[in-house]
Amino acid sequence: MENVDFQKYLEQLPLLAKKKYAENKKYFAKLKKKPPKDLDYQMQELHQETFAHTNCLACANCCKTTGPLFTSADITRIAKHLRMKEQQFIATYLQIDEDNDYVLKELPCSFLDHDNYCMIYDVRPKACREYPHTDRKKFQQIGSLTIKNTAICPAAFEIVEKMKKNLPM
Secondary structure, X not given: OOHHHHHHHHHHHHHHHHHHHHHHHXXXXXXXXXXXXXHHHHHHHHHHHHHOOOOHHHHOHXXXXXXXXXXXXXXXXXXXXXXXXXXXXXHHHEEEOOOOOEXXXXXXXXXXOXXXXXXXXXXXXXXXXXXXXXXXXXXXXXXXXXXXXXXXXXXXXHHHXXXXXXXXX
């Protein structure tokens, strides 16, 4: 997909996800009640197949529009990498959200450079490493998160559409 087309697609993604919301919610409700025995294996396959042709650097929509949760281990690791005291890192980059979790103060992510590279990639938060969580074990437990991610991540949207074809409920 050319860059102009991809940007247009990214802009339309929330609307596409909204159109599929009821269908996806129903699908994931059934999936949660009766997950196939090999669901985790099938999700690994779909995830790998999709990310084999997905260029996250061309997108970085997750870094531009949503912030990860920062665990205490993330804070310790990143602060050390940046040669900052943990409290200084927190004061500079983080705030506490309504769920009492540490999240970024501002978006896009302060660590995203102009070429969509992460300046702390090797020490990035666990939530960033695992995003969009489509290869996670016990996948059926994160239906609402996955549906939310279809509006942000083109790969998550594609994976959910493939799931509905490959694993009819």
